[in-house]
Amino acid sequence: MNLYAGKMLVVDLSEKRVSVEALRKEWLKEYWGGWGLALRYYWDLVSPEVDPLSPDNALVIMTGPFCGTLVPLTSRLCLVSKSPYTGTVFETNTGGAFGPELKFAGYDGIIIKGRAESLTYLKIINDRVSLENAEALAGEGIFETERMLKEKTGFPEAKTLSIGPAGENIIQYACIGTESYRQMGRGGAGALFGSKKLKAIICRGTGNVKVADMSVFLNKVNEYKETNLLTDANLWAKTDGTPLLVDVINGMGILPTRNYTYGTFENKEGINSDAIKAAKQRDRACSSCPLACGKFTRINGIEIEGPEYETLCLAGSNCEISDMEQIIRFNRLCDDLGLDTISCGNTVGLAMDLAEKGRHDFGLRFGEAEEYLKVISEIATLSTERGKELALGAKRLAEKYRARDLVVEAKGLEYPAYDPRGNYGMGLAYATSERGACHLRAFTAFAEKPFDIESLTRKVVDGQNFNAIKWSMSICDFWGSVSREIMAELLSNGLGDSIKPEDLALAGERIWNLTRLFNVRAGFTADDDVLSEKIMNQPLVKSPHAGRVFKKEEFEKARKSYYQLRGWDDSGIPSTEKLEKLGLSKI
């Protein structure tokens, strides 16, 4: 097969059985790969009411059609399941090099079912696949797990996906780590591995990926790389990476600061791109990426790839920490222990705010790094009372301390680092995302009219549909200028077929609607597509948009027009006509 490996690995942990099945070719032209294809597989595997942490839940890990080729920025690997954190269907993806390794081993993806009796790892050496005892790895961090697995199996070039103690302890915002500093971060993928007693997957692949005509394909890839990718629209990723956003978002007045109280950070110089550059050792890249947005930093002997923008904000400005060394320490602990820095930073920020407001004292204070660093391992290992409480995540912590007015989350997933009070599109994007508050579904932060509901609603719908197909091609966010036309042409050349951009547009909309169908059947309603109280009632401070809120009535107006544009009814349920048009009426 061209582009695809043509096989899926199926792992049943309860039955201790591994098998290989042919890729469902009939789904490819409707769902393509990555998010879409994983979602289609997942839809068939579970009932939407499934308990995410039960053996009945399944995980689908999937590569995209360009993974393992020279099409740049296409090595992302995605996981689809039901999130233990939000109860929604969710997709989370990571860079690195596991995706290509899996494809070279001969598989487009992995389906994982059941639950192992004891801690287990999955070993994939091309067609030799086995479940192995991982008890010697119990409690180890991700860094040590990666090292030990490579040593134990004797494959130093192998790639791994693994969890740290946070995942083993089923902390609901635990992540899966790969290549030391890259993660499937949001939504609790690490807790899913933990619930299945799956410590890690190690993979070594020495096979190949074919295309229809290599010289034609290489010319096409090179053309788009030179004329589209390596242009001003994308080169910020090479020169600065995501830390560039600190100054940009601060300038817009929507940089979350002091638990989403201010829109600017007075000590931003401590956490911006210049601060990263001062600590930078080298640029780092995912497999096949010429941009190398990863900035490897070192301060006082502490090293990390990162921190990225979201961490600089949520563990930085939002906790009023401006000492880069401490943020690097925070980030490194989260990466090793296996916690999502966005959820963790948000939760710690909330705990600081609770102390500030005199509601509960966790020993955490805005601007103070010592306890903020200590609490990370307490969360991951559940070793103290406050660790156990912060392990609940921001929403549940707020519920426990009657602090709904202080938390920012949608469907239980904390907001990322763009305050919607200064950009209403981000609010609508957070409220309508299938996995809860997320900046990787629709992103309107750069919209010219940040309060114009009509144009923003259109942007949110278009962004969600576009990203649904982009993540199904497993293309990285940072190829910002890629179009459906480019994807279609690269697919056509790779497959030796004729693919139309319109087909990809329809697929994007189909994938988005399928997530909606799942969530509706899982019990979600329009009442879950909402903003946090804080955003509706408490005005933004220290921002060009100071005094602004996103009023409930205005938001509901936006949501209504969003549903209409989507062809959904007032309860947010897709109409029969829409489902028919998308080929989803019989699903």
Added chain:
Amino acid sequence: MEKILYAIPDLCTGCNRCVYVCSAVKEGKFYPSRSRIHINNFSLNGYSVPSICFQCPKPECLKACPQEAIYKDGNDIVLVDRQKCDGCGDCVTACPYGMIEQDEKGLAYKCDYCGGDPACVKECASAAIVYQTKDKAMSKLRALQMKQRIKSGGSSEKRSKIGRKMISLLKS
């Protein structure tokens, strides 16, 4: 020899585009395990170390070949005559850098500088692989790399061990 290939580990981002393009050009598929250039990623330390064929002045592979299938061309590039190769693998054992390997038929293959226009160099966005005339600083780095020789184990094991050694040298 006018130009030679240099690898500069400090500039390598680990993207592996050199590996992808090498295999695409040589094998007609994206086939990293058959690339003539290799990258070892040491993600935790933030380093990636390229392994290249040095086209050694006194090639161990050439010396080891009982069939005299390995020879130097007019530009001092070490080449394999695959008609003469009988697949014994002595060259693979002999190369202290893990840079000559055998295909599924047992026949040896290695880097040939793409006949003077290396595909890997064109694909490298960070100038970690360069093809240029000799210069002093680069030759020093190259000499340091050539000194790291591993005699035992398979090719990928040799490359990985050399990569580790290079990191500690670069750090110090």
